[in-house]
Amino acid sequence: MNLKDSEVHPVLDDVYDLRLNPSFLWAPDGQKLAFSTVHSYTLPINLNSLPRNFQIVDTNSGKVQALLPDDRVRVDFSWSHDSNKLVYLSDPVEISSFQTIYSTLYIMDIQTQEETLIAEFAAIGSPIWSPVDDMIAFTASTEEELYSIGQFNVYLIKSDGTDLQRLTNDGFFNVGSWSPDGSKLALEYVGEQLTDDEIYILDIDSGDLEQITDNNVLDAHPIWVELE
Numbered sequence: 001m002n003l004k005d006s007e008v009h010p011v012l013d014d015v016y017d018l019r020l021n022p023s024f025l026w027a028p029d030g031q032k033l034a035f036s037t038v039h040s041y042t043l044p045i046n047l048n049s050l051p052r053n054f055q056i057v058d059t060n061s062g063k064v065q066a067l068l069p070d071d072r073v074r075v076d077f078s079w080s081h082d083s084n085k086l087v088y089l090s091d092p093v094e095i096s097s098f099q100t101i102y103s104t105l106y107i108m109d110i111q112t113q114e115e116t117l118i119a120e121f122a123a124i125g126s127p128i129w130s131p132v133d134d135m136i137a138f139t140a141s142t143e144e145e146l147y148s149i150g151q152f153n154v155y156l157i158k159s160d161g162t163d164l165q166r167l168t169n170d171g172f173f174n175v176g177s178w179s180p181d182g183s184k185l186a187l188e189y190v191g192e193q194l195t196d197d198e199i200y201i202l203d204i205d206s207g208d209l210e211q212i213t214d215n216n217v218l219d220a221h222p223i224w225v226e227l228e
Contacts, residue, residue, distance in 0.1 A: 011059055023054075023076075027083040028131065033057050034077055034086060054086070056110060065110070075102055076126035080134070080159070085109055087118070087127045087136055087159070105138065107159055118161040125152070125174050132182035134159040137167075137175045154187060154202070167202060168209065176222035186222035 001008045011033065023036040034056050052073050056065040077088035089102035105118040105127055118136070125139025137156050145151040153168040154175050168187070176186040176199070185202045189211075199213045199222045213219045 011057055011062055012064070025077065025079060027079045028081055029083040031059060032083060033059050034079065036075070036077075054088070073102065074106070078127050078129045078136070080107075080129050081131050084111065085159070087129055089127065091120075105136070105157070116161075118159065119157055119164065121155075128175050128178060129159075130182045131178050131180060135182070137178070137185055139174045154185065156204070167204075167207070173200070177224040179224050180226040184224075186224050188220050188222060 012035070025034045027033070034054050036052055036054050038052055052075055054074060054077050057063065058065075072090055073092060074088045074090050077086045079086060085107050087105060087107050089104065090106055091104040092102055104120050107116045107118055108114065121138075121140050127136050127138040129136050135156055136159060137154060139152050140155050141152045145153075151170070152172060152174070153166060154173045156165040156167055157163065167185070172190040174188040174190060176188050178185055183204055185204065187200045187202055187209075189196075189198045189200055191197050195216045195218060197218050197220050198211055198215075199219045201210045201212055202208070203210075
């Protein structure tokens with residue numbers, strides 16, 4: 001939709017079943033849209049075993065670029081700052097009969113469709129690519145944390161798989177979004193009760209963690225925007 005005149009034009013036709021776990025993400029260049037797809041499914045639906053993947057559509061022409069038509073599951077994708085690559089999670093790990101996480105970070109070049117494994121980790125939250133450089137933030141647990149106390153924290157890694165850093169400790173933090181200049185992260189602290197969830201700001205260079213909400217309602221999924 002054009003926000004100036006509210007004119008709406010279709011991007012995808014009904015060939016794509018977008019009812020199951022739909023996810024859409026603009027590329028930073030504003031010309032492409034990545035969207036999640038489900039190859040096939042049977043009833044009753046098991047969300048943990050759906051063959052999920054993603055495809056890319058040119059928002060001007062409507063042309064869809066099909067990516068890697070196989071049965072692997074690829075979820076929680078994020079664009080590189082130059083709109084040439086996607087980072088995502090794959091390789092499911094079954095925690096219980098009703099919970100599956102995707103433990104490995106991959107990067108794909110959308111032109112060559114070359115996949116590169118970046119980190120084998122108990123990643124349990126969406127990777128978020130920095131808007132200005134090749135750093136990727138993600139939520140993860142060590143194996144010990146995952147199976148003992150269920151704790152998870154925020155990590156940073158370069159897109160070539162080097163310089164892995166743990167940014168938070170002894171907490172339950174999820175990555176929310178980067179500041180537009182790439183210097184800070186907005187995080188969600190997950191408390192024992194829904195009303196305990198609060199928003200924090202993490203300074204990447206100093207490591208300073210500042211709590212910016214403190215109330216008795218659920219504060220979650222912070223999205224950083226730059227107002228003109």
